[in-house]
Amino acid sequence: MKGKVLTDKLNEGRVAIVTGAGRGIGRAHALAFAADGARVVVNDFDADSAHAVVAEIVAAGGEAVAAVGDVADWAGGAALVDDAIARFGRLDILVNNAGFVRDRMLVAMSEDEWDAVVRVHLKGHFVTLHHAAAHWRAESKAGRTPSARIINTTSGAGLFGSVGQGNYVAAKAGIAALTIQAAAELGGYGVRVNAIAPSARTQMTMGAGEAMAAQMAAPTDGSFDVMDPANISPLVVWLGSPESSAVTGRVFEVEGGRITVVDGWQRSAEHDIGSRWTPGELGPVVEEMLAKAPHPVPVYGARAQ
Template identity: 85%
Template sequence: MLSDKLNEDRVAIVTGAGQGIGRAHALAFAADGAKVAVNDFDANAAHAVADEITAAGGQAIAVVSDVADWAAGAAMIDTVVSELGGLDIVVNNAGFVRDRMLVAMSEDEWDAVVRVHLKGHFVTLHHAAAYWRAQSKAGNQPVARIINTSSGAGLFGSVGQGNYVAAKAGITALTIQAAAELGGYGVTANAIAPSARTQMTMGAGDAMAAQMAAPADGSFDAMDPANISPLVVWLGSPESSGVTGRVFEVEGGKVTVIDGSQRSAEQDKGSRWAPGELGPVVEEILAKSPVPVPVYGAR
């Protein structure tokens, strides 16, 4: 009898899976038949989620490591392949915030956030891609999937989060790059920009906490982190083979394709412009172009 599960016996790594959206992803992949490597920097959290999966009849291991550490990233891939029998899906989710206005942000606050989000995505992606390339060259063409985690902040900006915004914007570009470079090895790469109730969003102030709170009347909880996972599970499956290099915003029951970095209106003189000519030209082409989405928190 054929299984109706899209990821039956596939192997997935979910980073930052000890809580919040990452935990929801890990549980959703396990429910869909995948074997799951639960990565987190917090050993207790990683083991708790892995134990939750195994108690429900699934297969999972905890992999405790710093996602931005190069050697640890290589070791994580080796451990997963050795203990779970391969690797098919990487969900890069780990991250945290250190919010501050740009004029007040310290070098350490900038470096820490960019390191975990952007470098952490690259480290895991790199070592997984090296494994898939080796498999492809050995004649075992992967059906592999990378799902990265950007943010609405990375797409549109967010006041007081310059480090996070830059890292998340970098992740979007990294996803497009990975899709272009890894397709020949049987790998697709996509990104999500989720909006859900997490430790990060609940700590973003009283107004945000109120907006994110679960409804008291038992109606649909649009901010439940589990709402994000169905798309991620689908993107991790063989069924998503025709989708790569794309970004999806996900909130509640709404999935939106984000079309960024597309050329819009233009005017070509055919020779070099003089600076004094360009005022009316810029005004004209901007008038013909889409208006940017407002930055979160801007007045």
């Protein structure tokens, strides 16, 4: 059953930065925010892609500007936030989406492949989050507490693991934890921070092998396209709106028409003897606790044990 529609446009007059918005999921976010009444800063490393999305938004009657640059560059991240405020007079929403993959098994992965992926995903999230949050903190301290929103992008790989993607897994897991941390630290300034773990057809997924490409391909029979990137954006648009004020520090998986709340690390089975353990007595105790604990979600691509 579809949710009740309370208003036509939840983000009328608000200003959103969307990183990595030149194509794929980021492009879908930018178009969706513009259609919902927001003014959009379209960030991408590729200038042609960013300007093409801006042109698409303007042609549809929306308002947008391109911001070409590297989200993991400290000065570039500051400029992205400053330029949005200078151009539109305010900033309400930051959607961290930019990223790429350099897939390889851990034993074959190079230092550069590790550093590049962790940099653009994890550092790229922190850089823009830091500069946007600094602005919102200043606004709050000046008595103008914002209704600000940050939507980060983690991944099922980061939540559950994915064979051959150790760098991406580590970065996306870090983003999920960063989301929880930022929600706790920034709530007092009027900032709500959440994350999505999307599954959709993008350049990254289509380049992940023939089997994955076949799974991600658009249907040819007119049926619902589960892997359409535009399926991801409605939740992001809602999370960016004032309506989401009661939601923070949460992670949502999104695929097609399915939205799933994903809970992070939680304590489960426990055994306390009130004194120091000896190694020899721990075997049966650990076995008993693991038998009581929830089974972990299998790692993507892992062979059955």
